[in-house]
Amino acid sequence: MAEGAVGRLLPRWVVVAYGTGAAGWVLVDRVVLTWLYFAYVTTPTPTGERLMLPLTFSAVLFGGRVIDAVADPVIARLSDNHRGRRGRRLPFLLVSAVPYVIVYAALFLPPVADRSPVNALYLGVGLALYFTLFTAYVGPYLALLADLSVTTADRVDLATSKAVATLLGSGVALIVSGLLVEAFGVVTMVWLLGAVALVLLLVPLTIPERRFSVAVPATMPLLPAVRATLANRPFVVALLGANALWFGFNIVSLNVPLYATSLLGLTEGAVAALMGALFGVCLLVFPAVNRLSKRLGLKRMMVASLGGFAVVLPLIAAFPEPPFGLSPLTFGVLVMALAGVPLAGFFVVPDAIIAAVADLELERSGQRREGMYFGVNGLLLKLNLGVSTVVSGALFQVWGDPLGLQVTGPVAAVAMLVGAVVFLRYPEAEVEAARAARQRPEPHDA
Numbered sequence: 120m121a122e123g124a125v126g127r128l129l130p131r132w133v134v135v136a137y138g139t140g141a142a143g144w145v146l147v148d149r150v151v152l153t154w155l156y157f158a159y160v161t162t163p164t165p166t167g168e169r170l171m172l173p174l175t176f177s178a179v180l181f182g183g184r185v186i187d188a189v190a191d192p193v194i195a196r197l198s199d200n201h202r203g204r205r206g207r208r209l210p211f212l213l214v215s216a217v218p219y220v221i222v223y224a225a226l227f228l229p230p231v232a233d234r235s236p237v238n239a240l241y242l243g244v245g246l247a248l249y250f251t252l253f254t255a256y257v258g259p260y261l262a263l264l265a266d267l268s269v270t271t272a273d274r275v276d277l278a279t280s281k282a283v284a285t286l287l288g289s290g291v292a293l294i295v296s297g298l299l300v301e302a303f304g305v306v307t308m309v310w311l312l313g314a315v316a317l318v319l320l321l322v323p324l325t326i327p328e329r330r331f332s333v334a335v336p337a338t339m340p341l342l343p344a345v346r347a348t349l350a351n352r353p354f355v356v357a358l359l360g361a362n363a364l365w366f367g368f369n370i371v372s373l374n375v376p377l378y379a380t381s382l383l384g385l386t387e388g389a390v391a392a393l394m395g396a397l398f399g400v401c402l403l404v405f406p407a408v409n410r411l412s413k414r415l416g417l418k419r420m421m422v423a424s425l426g427g428f429a430v431v432l433p434l435i436a437a438f439p440e441p442p443f444g445l446s447p448l449t450f451g452v453l454v455m456a457l458a459g460v461p462l463a464g465f466f467v468v469p470d471a472i473i474a475a476v477a478d479l480e481l482e483r484s485g486q487r488r489e490g491m492y493f494g495v496n497g498l499l500l501k502l503n504l505g506v507s508t509v510v511s512g513a514l515f516q517v518w519g520d521p522l523g524l525q526v527t528g529p530v531a532a533v534a535m536l537v538g539a540v541v542f543l544r545y546p547e548a549e550v551e552a553a554r555a556a557r558q559r560p561e562p563h564d565a
Contacts, residue, residue: 276409363535368531
């Protein structure tokens with residue numbers, strides 16, 4: 120039952136099982152990115168000081184990101200070249216899931232209840248372990264998307280399944296977590312959501328990888344593999360555009376609890392309302408993004424997402440004094456709802472593009488090295504997230520509250536606009552020609 124180049128070949132259950140894993144790691148990662156900063160920077164010590172200064176926290180997090188970035192291409196190379204009976208990707212998911220969740224929970228248990236260098240050391244070591252285990256799971260997981268998909272429809276459907284799961288995981292992390300923190304405290308919230316995440320992380324292991332992937336393990340050594348990947352011009356354009364998007368989005372998402380409490384004068388529980396508006400609209404827009412990505416192409420959808428964020432995010436600067444007589448909660452919900460429209464494209468398009476540009480590698484070297492493409496992307500992304508966290512912390516520490524928080528929206532918008540300009544140079548026709556030329560030995564079973 121072979122289908123055309125644009126038809127779907129994967130069974131629906133594989134698409135769903137694949138996406139479910141993203142809900143697990145996104146749930147954990149969003150809790151870390153949202154509440155770890157909040158816990159360390161806003162928690163008072165017995166002397167009334169903050170447990171950690173914002174810039175100190177940002178510097179420690181950046182150090183963890185550097186180690187994480189180095190791990191990306193290393194794990195990508197190991198995954199691309201792995202010759203296991205369960206395939207190239209699933210063995211890495213299996214061995215990393217449990218320790219990943221354990222280390223995540225330990226991050227929220229600082230050993231000293233005071234501002235101390237011991238806490239900075241503990242957090243630094245913990246983040247290094249956390250991010251390495253994160254990469255050991257997520258790197259092969261993302262590469263599995265490219266291994267399982269050949270047609271445009273498969274690629275977009277897998278990316279959409281991952282996007283829906285990402286939305287649900289993020290929603291639980293940012294909506295339910297706020298309610299749990301208000302009711303039980305940060306530590307109890309961390310353990311409860313960690314248990315849920317672990318179950319979700321194990322679901323992709325039900326996919327028989329070797330049945331649905333025809334990829335042959337690569338043989339290229341690490342450094343030549345990195346150089347060959349960076350020689351792919353469409354990949355470099357996609358890399359820069361996607362990382363501009365991540366830079367801006369991380370600055371905003373990192374500060375959502377502070378937007379609610381400091382700028383809007385609300386409680387931690389109000390984070391649920393803000394994120395509910397953001398993710399609720401995003402969920403409604405997903406079907407349109409799926410259809411338009413197949414009809415109009417990934418390039419147009421990426422530029423539209425970047426442009427949409429550039430228009431909406433500057434409104435954050437008006438949070439302390441909402442216009443038109445709106446209440447702080449109403450205005451905050453409105454801004455987040457508007458941001459939910461480009462967020463749908465942000466969740467779907469970038470991974471589908473990385474999988475698409477990886478097709479060019481088969482023409483260049485004759486090898487399937489999807490893991491390295493996601494690994495190099497991860498390397499730059501982790502450094503990017505570290506830098507954006509430092510920028511966020513510096514804005515807050517230098518300009519204080521509220522100005523240091525207000526300017527995060529315009530700063531993020533500028534990054535999005537730069538990304539849109541860069542992505543106008545993405546050669547989609549060249550990438551699609553490579554996809555059309557790719558041959559499938561045999562169709563998937565239905």
